[in-house]
Amino acid sequence: IFYTDWQWTSFVVFSISQSTMLAVGAVYYMLFTGVPGTATYYATIMTIYTWVAKGAWFALGYPYDFIVVPVWIPSAMLLDLTYWATRRNKHAVIIIGGTLVGLSFPLFNMVNLLLIRDPLEVAFKYPRPTLPAYMTPIEPQVGKFYNSPV
Secondary structure, three states, X not given: OEEHHHHHHHHHHHHHHHHHHHHHHHHHHXXXXXXXXXXXXXXXXXXXXXXXXXXXXXXXXXOHXXXXXXXXXXXXXXXXXXXXXXXXXXXXXXXXXXXXXXXXXXXXXXXXXXXXXXXXXXXXXXXXXXXXXXXXXXXXXXXXXXXXXX
16 A cells, blocks of 8 residues: 555555565465465455555545555566466575566556646645544643742
Protein backbone atom coordinates (compact mmCIF):
# COMPACT_ATOMS: atom_id res chain seq x y z
CA ILE A 1 0.00 0.00 0.00
CA PHE A 2 1.48 3.33 -1.02
CA TYR A 3 0.48 6.35 1.04
CA THR A 4 0.65 9.19 -1.43
CA ASP A 5 1.53 11.88 1.11
CA TRP A 6 4.87 10.12 1.73
CA GLN A 7 5.36 9.03 -1.85
CA TRP A 8 9.11 8.57 -2.24
CA THR A 9 9.73 7.12 1.22
CA SER A 10 6.80 4.76 0.84
CA PHE A 11 7.93 3.76 -2.63
CA VAL A 12 11.34 2.67 -1.36
CA VAL A 13 10.14 1.05 1.86
CA PHE A 14 7.18 -0.74 0.28
CA SER A 15 9.14 -1.80 -2.81
CA ILE A 16 11.64 -3.60 -0.61
CA SER A 17 9.09 -5.10 1.78
CA GLN A 18 6.48 -6.11 -0.78
CA SER A 19 8.88 -7.55 -3.34
CA THR A 20 10.47 -9.55 -0.51
CA MET A 21 7.04 -10.64 0.68
CA LEU A 22 6.07 -11.73 -2.83
CA ALA A 23 9.34 -13.52 -3.58
CA VAL A 24 9.72 -15.30 -0.24
CA GLY A 25 6.06 -16.18 0.18
CA ALA A 26 5.52 -17.36 -3.37
CA VAL A 27 8.79 -19.31 -3.60
CA TYR A 28 7.98 -21.04 -0.31
CA TYR A 29 4.55 -22.08 -1.57
CA MET A 30 5.84 -23.10 -4.99
CA LEU A 31 8.56 -25.27 -3.47
CA PHE A 32 6.12 -26.66 -0.90
CA THR A 33 3.30 -27.47 -3.34
CA GLY A 34 5.30 -27.88 -6.57
CA VAL A 35 2.58 -26.02 -8.48
CA PRO A 36 3.70 -23.45 -11.06
CA GLY A 37 1.41 -20.43 -11.09
CA THR A 38 1.32 -20.14 -7.32
CA ALA A 39 3.05 -16.75 -7.35
CA THR A 40 0.47 -15.27 -9.71
CA TYR A 41 -2.31 -16.68 -7.55
CA TYR A 42 -0.65 -15.21 -4.46
CA ALA A 43 -0.27 -11.80 -6.16
CA THR A 44 -3.89 -11.82 -7.31
CA ILE A 45 -5.06 -12.40 -3.74
CA MET A 46 -2.90 -9.50 -2.49
CA THR A 47 -4.22 -7.25 -5.26
CA ILE A 48 -7.83 -8.01 -4.34
CA TYR A 49 -7.04 -7.46 -0.66
CA THR A 50 -5.59 -4.03 -1.51
CA TRP A 51 -8.69 -3.12 -3.54
CA VAL A 52 -10.77 -3.93 -0.45
CA ALA A 53 -8.47 -1.79 1.72
CA LYS A 54 -8.67 1.04 -0.82
CA GLY A 55 -12.47 0.88 -0.73
CA ALA A 56 -12.47 0.91 3.08
CA TRP A 57 -10.25 4.01 3.26
CA PHE A 58 -12.39 5.70 0.58
CA ALA A 59 -15.51 4.92 2.63
CA LEU A 60 -13.84 6.65 5.60
CA GLY A 61 -13.64 9.86 3.58
CA TYR A 62 -10.13 9.73 2.19
CA PRO A 63 -9.52 10.59 -1.48
CA TYR A 64 -9.75 7.70 -3.95
CA ASP A 65 -6.04 7.73 -4.77
CA PHE A 66 -4.91 7.95 -1.13
CA ILE A 67 -4.05 4.27 -1.53
CA VAL A 68 -2.54 3.13 -4.80
CA VAL A 69 -2.87 -0.58 -5.53
CA PRO A 70 0.60 -2.03 -6.14
CA VAL A 71 1.26 -3.96 -9.34
CA TRP A 72 2.17 -7.41 -8.04
CA ILE A 73 0.91 -9.62 -10.88
CA PRO A 74 3.54 -9.00 -13.63
CA SER A 75 6.42 -9.63 -11.20
CA ALA A 76 4.68 -12.75 -9.94
CA MET A 77 4.30 -13.99 -13.52
CA LEU A 78 8.06 -13.55 -14.00
CA LEU A 79 8.60 -15.58 -10.83
CA ASP A 80 6.30 -18.32 -12.10
CA LEU A 81 8.14 -18.42 -15.43
CA THR A 82 11.45 -18.68 -13.57
CA TYR A 83 10.10 -21.56 -11.48
CA TRP A 84 8.89 -23.32 -14.61
CA ALA A 85 12.27 -22.82 -16.34
CA THR A 86 14.39 -23.89 -13.33
CA ARG A 87 12.17 -26.55 -11.82
CA ARG A 88 15.05 -28.93 -11.21
CA ASN A 89 17.14 -26.41 -9.29
CA LYS A 90 15.48 -24.90 -6.23
CA HIS A 91 18.32 -22.49 -5.56
CA ALA A 92 18.05 -21.06 -9.07
CA VAL A 93 14.40 -20.13 -8.63
CA ILE A 94 15.24 -18.40 -5.35
CA ILE A 95 18.19 -16.44 -6.76
CA ILE A 96 16.98 -15.73 -10.31
CA GLY A 97 13.29 -15.37 -9.44
CA GLY A 98 14.00 -13.22 -6.41
CA THR A 99 16.26 -10.97 -8.46
CA LEU A 100 13.65 -10.61 -11.20
CA VAL A 101 10.96 -9.73 -8.66
CA GLY A 102 13.26 -7.31 -6.85
CA LEU A 103 14.11 -5.50 -10.09
CA SER A 104 10.73 -5.56 -11.81
CA PHE A 105 8.39 -4.82 -8.89
CA PRO A 106 9.71 -1.26 -8.24
CA LEU A 107 9.72 -0.58 -11.99
CA PHE A 108 6.06 -1.51 -12.46
CA ASN A 109 5.09 0.48 -9.37
CA MET A 110 7.05 3.56 -10.46
CA VAL A 111 4.97 3.64 -13.64
CA ASN A 112 1.87 3.12 -11.51
CA LEU A 113 2.76 6.04 -9.23
CA LEU A 114 3.41 8.37 -12.16
CA LEU A 115 -0.26 8.06 -13.10
CA ILE A 116 -1.70 9.43 -9.85
CA ARG A 117 -2.24 13.02 -8.71
CA ASP A 118 0.49 15.01 -7.03
CA PRO A 119 0.70 13.99 -3.35
CA LEU A 120 1.04 17.61 -2.18
CA GLU A 121 -2.10 18.56 -4.07
CA VAL A 122 -3.95 15.72 -2.39
CA ALA A 123 -2.53 16.64 1.03
CA PHE A 124 -3.66 20.27 0.80
CA LYS A 125 -7.01 19.49 -0.80
CA TYR A 126 -7.90 16.90 1.83
CA PRO A 127 -6.40 18.10 5.14
CA ARG A 128 -6.70 15.86 8.16
CA PRO A 129 -9.80 16.95 10.13
CA THR A 130 -8.14 16.84 13.55
CA LEU A 131 -4.64 16.61 14.90
CA PRO A 132 -3.73 13.76 17.21
CA ALA A 133 -3.24 14.79 20.87
CA TYR A 134 0.55 14.58 20.69
CA MET A 135 0.62 17.11 17.82
CA THR A 136 -1.76 19.68 19.34
CA PRO A 137 0.08 23.00 19.72
CA ILE A 138 0.68 24.23 23.27
CA GLU A 139 0.91 27.97 23.98
CA PRO A 140 4.34 28.96 25.31
CA GLN A 141 4.42 29.63 29.05
CA VAL A 142 7.44 31.93 28.96
CA GLY A 143 7.17 34.87 31.40
CA LYS A 144 3.71 33.92 32.63
CA PHE A 145 4.74 33.83 36.32
CA TYR A 146 7.41 36.57 36.14
CA ASN A 147 5.60 38.96 38.53
CA SER A 148 4.03 36.27 40.68
CA PRO A 149 4.44 36.71 44.46
CA VAL A 150 4.73 32.93 44.87
